[in-house]
Amino acid sequence: QVQLVESGGGLVQAGGSLRLSCAASGTIFSLSAMGWYRQGPGKERELVARISRYSITNYVDSVKGRFTISRDSDKNTVYLQMNRLKPDDTAVYYCNTFPPLDYWGQGTQVTVSS
Numbered sequence: 001q002v003q004l005v006e007s008g009g010g011l012v013q014a015g016g017s018l019r020l021s022c023a024a025s026g027t028i029f030s031l032s033a034m035g036w037y038r039q040g041p042g043k044e045r046e047l048v049a050r051i052s053r054y055s056i057t058n059y060v061d062s063v064k065g066r067f068t069i070s071r072d073s074d075k076n077t078v079y080l081q082m083n084r085l086k087p088d089d090t091a092v093y094y095c096n097t098f099p100p101l102d103y104w105g106q107g108t109q110v111t112v113s114s
Helices: 026-031
Strands: 004-007 010-013 018-024 033-039 046-051 057-059 067-072 077-082 091-098 108-113
Touching: 004 091, 018 026, 018 033, 018 091, 018 108, 033 067, 033 077, 046 067, 046 077, 046 091, 057 067, 077 091
Parallel strands: 010 108
Antiparallel strands: 004 018, 018 077, 033 046, 033 091, 046 057, 067 077, 091 108
16 A cells, blocks of 8 residues: 655744655655655646655755755655755645655645745
């Protein structure tokens, strides 16, 4: 059974930080590259960051130097540390495999106020 449960979102002022967590099914997590995606108001869902099974990371240009993706194999959890947040980062954030499965979790809302 697929399980992707995101948490850690909230309301933060510009310049602040949040740490998102995603608990994933063990089989999915151990065999897959994982990614954090986001969908802002009126925008399409986009890949923000991804991490391979061997912890090689890639980021979209808009978050490079501000966001850090990591994974904990013991906990089947992937994290997204978000620093120096901007209003443009406001979105619902989702985790999924990379490339993504058809199944999506409920996501976690991140709102950055100016």
